Amino acid sequence: MVSKNTPIIIIGAGAFGLSTALHLVRSGYSNITVFEKDDQIPPVYSAANDLNKIVRAEYEDQFYTDLAIEAVQAWKTPLFAPHFHQTGFLHCVSGNAPDKAKDTLKRFQDASNNHPYLKPHVVPLNGKHDIRQLFWQCNGQVPGWKGYMNRFDGYAHSANALAAVHRETQASGVRFFLGEHGTISRIVYKDGKCTGVRTKSGKFHAAELVIVAAGAAAAKLVPEVGSQVVAKSWSIAHVHLTDEETSALRGIPVTYARDLGFFFEPDPKTNLLKLCPMGGGYINTDTKTGVSHAPESLETSAFMPHEDELRVRRLLAHTLPKLANRPLVRKSLCWFADTKDSDFIIDYVPNTASSVVLLSGDSGHGFKMFPIVGDWVRVLLEAPDKKQAIARWRWKESNAKEEKENWGGDVSWRLGESRELKDILPGKTKL
Numbered sequence: 393m394v395s396k397n398t399p400i401i402i403i404g405a406g407a408f409g410l411s412t413a414l415h416l417v418r419s420g421y422s423n424i425t426v427f428e429k430d431d432q433i434p435p436v437y438s439a440a441n442d443l444n445k446i447v448r449a450e451y452e453d454q455f456y457t458d459l460a461i462e463a464v465q466a467w468k469t470p471l472f473a474p475h476f477h478q479t480g481f482l483h484c485v486s487g488n489a490p491d492k493a494k495d496t497l498k499r500f501q502d503a504s505n506n507h508p509y510l511k512p513h514v515v516p517l518n519g520k521h522d523i524r525q526l527f528w529q530c531n532g533q534v535p536g537w538k539g540y541m542n543r544f545d546g547y548a549h550s551a552n553a554l555a556a557v558h559r560e561t562q563a564s565g566v567r568f569f570l571g572e573h574g575t576i577s578r579i580v581y582k583d584g585k586c587t588g589v590r591t592k593s594g595k596f597h598a599a600e601l602v603i604v605a606a607g608a609a610a611a612k613l614v615p616e617v618g619s620q621v622v623a624k625s626w627s628i629a630h631v632h633l634t635d636e637e638t639s640a641l642r643g644i645p646v647t648y649a650r651d652l653g654f655f656f657e658p659d660p661k662t663n664l665l666k667l668c669p670m671g672g673g674y675i676n677t678d679t680k681t682g683v684s685h686a687p688e689s690l691e692t693s694a695f696m697p698h699e700d701e702l703r704v705r706r707l708l709a710h711t712l713p714k715l716a717n718r719p720l721v722r723k724s725l726c727w728f729a730d731t732k733d734s735d736f737i738i739d740y741v742p743n744t745a746s747s748v749v750l751l752s753g754d755s756g757h758g759f760k761m762f763p764i765v766g767d768w769v770r771v772l773l774e775a776p777d778k779k780q781a782i783a784r785w786r787w788k789e790s791n792a793k794e795e796k797e798n799w800g801g802d803v804s805w806r807l808g809e810s811r812e813l814k815d816i817l818p819g820k821t822k823l
C-alpha cells in the first residue's frame with residue numbers, strides 16, 4: 393500500500409503516463425512529478441501524438457471488450473468528451489482478403505453480436521448497398537466488402553486529449569519537467585531499491601516510487617524487461633483536403649478493411665484525413681542485444697514504406713476513389729510497445745522492493761483506454777500484497793530463445809510478418 397504523500401515520479405507524458413497522473417491526483421496522491429523528454433505536451437515522441445485513434449469496444453477477447461466499454465463511458469465524461477467522436481466503426485474485409493483477415497473479422501463481428509451491451513449497435517454489411525446506407529459519401533465500388541458497422545464505436549482526437557489531461561493535472565498540482573530537464577537518463581537505485589531518477593541535464597530527483605510509462609522506450613530505462621516488450625511501429629500518412637472536401641466527409645465512420653487498413657473522418661482544423669495500413673509492423677532490432685528500440689531521431693521514421701502506400705491507396709480507391717492518387721503528407725512510422733500476447737504490463741519490476749512500476753506493453757491498442765488506464769495503476773498501488781491481481785498484466789519472466797522464434801506472425805489481429813526497419817528505409821533496394 394503506497395501512502396498518499398509518497399513522492400511519486402512518472403516517466404513519460406504519453407497516454408499511459410498522463411492517465412496515471414490524472415487518476416493518482418484525483419485519488420488524493422499529493423506529490424506527483426511527471427518527466428517528459430519532449431519540450432511540449434502532446435510530446436512528438438508519443439505514439440498518441442496523432443490526430444486520431446480508433447475507439448472500438450469489441451475485442452476477440454471479452455476481458456478487453458468489457459474494459460473498452462468502460463472506457464467509452466469514461467470518454468463521455470466532461471474532461472474527455474470534447475475529444476471523443478462516436479461516428480461508428482465500419483469494419484470489413486475486401487473481396488481479396490486472405491483467410492486470416494476474414495477469420496479475424498468474423499471473431500470481431502461475433503464478439504460484437506454476442507455481447508448484450510454491444511449487440512443493439514451492430515449492423516451487418518454485405519456489399520456496396522449496405523455500406524452506402526451508413527456511409528453515403530463512399531462512392532467507390534468497395535469490391536467484395538463484407539463485415540459490420542458498430543455504432544457504439546468511434547475515434548478520439550488523441551493529441552488534443554493528451555493536451556487536455558496535461559492542463560487538468562497541472563492545475564491539480566502535478567509538477568511537470570520537460571525537455572532536457574525532463575529526459576530521464578536512468579533510474580537510480582541503492583541497495584536494491586529505487587531512490588529517484590537522474591535527468592539528462594544531470595540533476596537527481598528523489599522519489600520513493602517511480603512509474604515508467606515511456607512507451608516504446610521502456611526497455612531503455614528498465615533493461616530487465618528484455619524481449620517482453622518490443623518497440624514496433626506502423627506507418628501513417630494523411631491526405632490534405634480542401635475545406636469543402638472536409639465538410640462533405642463530416643461524420644463518416646472510421647472505415648477499416650482488415651486487409652487494407654483504415655481511415656478517419658477528416659480533422660476540421662487541419663483538413664487532414666489520416667490513413668493507416670496496419671500490417672505486421674516494423675521493428676528495429678539491436679543485433680548485439682536482440683532487443684528492438686525506436687530509432688533516436690524522428691527523421692529516421694518520417695516516411696511510409698512503399699508497400700504500405702500501395703495498400704492505403706487501394707483502400708481509398710475502393711471507398712473514396714477521388715482521393716486515391718492525391719499526395720500523401722505527414723508520413724511517419726509511429727512506435728509503440730508490443731508484447732507477444734498483446735497484453736499490457738502493469739506491475740512492479742522484480743527485485744526493486746516494489747519501488748518501480750512498469751506500465752507498458754500497450755501493443756498498439758492502448759489509446760482507447762486513455763481515460764481509465766491510470767486507475768489500474770492506482771489499484772496496483774493500493775493492493776495490500778503489492779501483487780497485480782490480474783495475472784495477464786503481470787511482469788512476464790522472459791524466455792529469450794523461445795520468444796525469438798515465436799515473435800510476430802501469430803497475433804490474430806495483425807496481418808503479415810514484422811520486418812526490420814533497416815530493410816525498408818527509403819533508398820534501400822529490395823532484396
Ligand SMILES: Cc1cc2nc3c(=O)[nH]c(=O)nc-3n(C[C@H](O)[C@H](O)[C@H](O)COP(=O)(O)OP(=O)(O)OC[C@H]3O[C@@H](n4cnc5c(N)ncnc54)[C@H](O)[C@@H]3O)c2cc1C
Binds near residue numbers: 407575754
Ligand atoms: C500507428 C499507430 C496507430 C495506433 N492506433 C491506435 C488505435 O486506433 N486505437 C488505440 O487504442 N490505440 C492505438 N495505438 C496505440 C496507442 O497510440 C498507444 O497504446 C499509446 O499511445 C501508448 O501510450 P504510452 O503512454 O505507453 O506510450 P506513448 O504515448 O508513446 O508515450 C511515451 C512517452 O514517454 C516519453 N519518454 C520516453 N522515454 C523517456 C525518457 N527517457 N524520459 C522522459 N520521457 C520519456 C516519450 O517522449 C513519450 O511521450 C496506435 C499506435 C500506433 C503507433
Ligand SMILES: *[C@@H]1O[C@H](CO)[C@@H](O)[C@H](O)[C@H]1NC(C)=O
Binds near residue numbers: 398399598
Ligand atoms: C515531494 O517529495 C520530494 C522528494 O522526497 C520532497 O523533496 C518534497 O518536499 C515533497 N513535496 C511535498 C509537497 O511534500
